[in-house]
Amino acid sequence: FAELHAAVPGLPLASSRVLPGIVLRRDFAAYCPADGELRALLVTEPLRPALTAPGVEFVVDSEGQYRASLRWITNRTEAVMKHLQSNNVKLLLSSAKQEEVVIYYAKLYGVSVVECLSSEEMALISEITGVSPYASFGDNMDKEITETAVVTFCQPLLLVSKRCVHIGFSSVCAFQPHCLILCGPVGGVNEQHAAALQEAFTMLQQLFKTVDR
Numbered sequence: 001f002a003e004l005h006a007a008v009p010g011l012p013l014a015s016s017r018v019l020p021g022i023v024l025r026r027d028f029a030a031y032c033p034a035d036g037e038l039r040a041l042l043v044t045e046p047l048r049p050a051l052t053a054p055g056v057e058f059v060v061d062s063e064g065q066y067r068a069s070l071r072w073i074t075n076r077t078e079a080v081m082k083h084l085q086s087n088n089v090k091l092l093l094s095s096a097k098q099e100e101v102v103i104y105y106a107k108l109y110g111v112s113v114v115e116c117l118s119s120e121e122m123a124l125i126s127e128i129t130g131v132s133p134y135a136s137f138g139d140n141m142d143k144e145i146t147e148t149a150v151v152t153f154c155q156p157l158l159l160v161s162k163r164c165v166h167i168g169f170s171s172v173c174a175f176q177p178h179c180l181i182l183c184g185p186v187g188g189v190n191e192q193h194a195a196a197l198q199e200a201f202t203m204l205q206q207l208f209k210t211v212d213r
Contacts, residue, residue, distance in 0.1 A: 001198045003124045004179050007190035008159045011183035021168035022128075023157060023179040024121065028165060029098060030106040030113040031156065037170070038090035039148040042122060042133040047092075048099040049076045074101060081105040087145040091154055091167075095122050095133075112154060114165050125149065130172035 006023050008015075081102070084092070092098075092106065094115045106113045117125075126132055129149035150170035157166035159181065169177070180197070184190040 001194075001201065003120055004177060005194060005197070006159060006164070006179060006181050007187065007194060008162075008181060008183045009185070009187045009190055010160050011185075013184055013189075013193070015181075015183040017181050019157075019166065019179045019181060020176075021153070021166060021179065022121075022124070022177050023159075023181070024114060024117065024165040024167065025162065026114065026116060026165065027163040028112055028156065029115045030103050030111065032090070032107060032110045032112045034090045034110070034112070034154070038151050038154065039088050040091035040093055040129075040151045040154075040167075040169075041084065041089045041145065041148055042093050042125060042131060044095045044122070044133045046096050046098055047077065047080050047094075047102045049073055049080075077101050078105050078108075081109045081111060084111050084145070085109040087148070089145060089148060091151055093117060093122075093125060095119065124177075125169065128169045128171050128173070128175065128177055 004022065006025055077099075090111060092111055092113045094113065095117045096115065098106075098113060098115050103113060122133065131147055131149045134145065134147050152168040152170055154165070154167050157164040171177070182190055182194055182197070184193060
């Protein structure tokens with residue numbers, strides 16, 4: 001329920017509504033409008049490559065080596081974004097904070113980015129789509145990316161002064177997610193209404209639970 005409702009103080013209760021899909025309460029790090037269905041990729045790690053593995057010391061002997069290392073990182077990051085574009089990935093959903101170089105090339109290659117998703121949000125998206133976060137790009141940029149989710153729409157949503165991300169997913173199960181936009185004059189009233197609704201949904205779950213005989 002926490003991931004499927006958004007409290008909006010400062011508006012009358014009559015402004016409350018139900019929206020299809022889910023609402024992520026953060027703004028796009030990069031937004032590239034796209035029409036029709038698009039492919040989304042879930043990741044849990046920064047896409048900017050590291051020069052060494054964890055626990056391995058990287059020694060730079062000269063400024064030239066340092067600059068060459070930065071060029072390698074930049075070129076590798078661009079190659080990753082090209083790889084996403086060639087696999088028709090138009091949306092990157094990341095639990096990790098992405099570096100500026102990733103955002104730059106995402107905008108360049110038409111990939112929208114939403115970052116810093118919580119583990120609960122990532123789990124909900126995986127449940128809806130049946131897709132797990134992508135493990136690793138590795139060194140092979142010719143490999144087809146098949147672990148993508150189908151997104152029916154992806155657009156900004158303004159809730160008073162809060163910029164959010166509104167996404168519709170093609171669900172692989174009977175669960176068709178909708179998000180409750182719960183409005184109220186102050187935060188305390190919203191919390192009371194949210195708690196009451198959550199209790200009501202819990203009661204309905206218990207009422208319609210299948211009884212094994």
